[in-house]
Ligand SMILES: Nc1nc2c(ncn2[C@@H]2O[C@H](COP(=O)(O)OP(=O)(O)OP(=O)(O)O)[C@@H](O)[C@H]2O)c(=O)[nH]1
């Protein structure tokens with residue numbers, strides 16, 4: 001594999017929590033390209049990432065991770081291949097409040113599975129505290145039914161320990177050699 005070090009990529013729709021998650025695990029000030037939201041601004045979310053997030057994270061004694069965040073919107077997909085090159089792991093974040101949470105997650109798993117076939121994948125569902133009707137087993141079963149057998153967990157992107165746990169899960173899958181299970185499920 002090309003030598004890009006331990007490169008991880010967060011992807012997800014607007015407001016899924018990519019910038020927040022990267023900030024939560026960063027030891028230093030992340031590189032940010034956030035700009036004020038001209039429309040749709042709320043008291044809680046007034047900024048959006050127009051290009052990328054980047055930070056390096058020293059997770060466990062000297063295991064330096066290079067962490068990128070990239071928007072999941074299709075019209076920004078020209079950035080995906082360059083960000084995914086050499087990535088060992090992809091973290092898909094999805095907002096539990098979204099009606100199309102399953103479909104949009106499956107779509108990102110498909111697109112990024114093609115861009116980074118060597119990478120391991122995990123799905124983090126954010127904002128479940130704001131979506132009392134959200135049920136993780138139902139979401140996971142629906143993803144499985146779409147052909148994606150990946151670790152799925154709830155995560156509050158604001159909470160460092162939860163984001164770190166998500167990344168540790170991803171890394172343990174990567175070290176166990178389990179990549180996105182597309183071939184056997186016929187999702188491709
Ligand atoms: N209540 C709640 N808020 C959350 C949770 N996770 C993240 N947030 C909030 O949701 C917002 C996420 O915003 P960002 O981190 O900018 O999202 P993003 O994915 O970078 O969005 P774009 O850059 O616009 O694509 C922030 O205001 C976070 O504080 C959660 O689990 N619960």
Ligand SMILES: [Mg+2]
Pocket residue numbers: 018019020048049053069
């Ligand atoms: Mg952002």
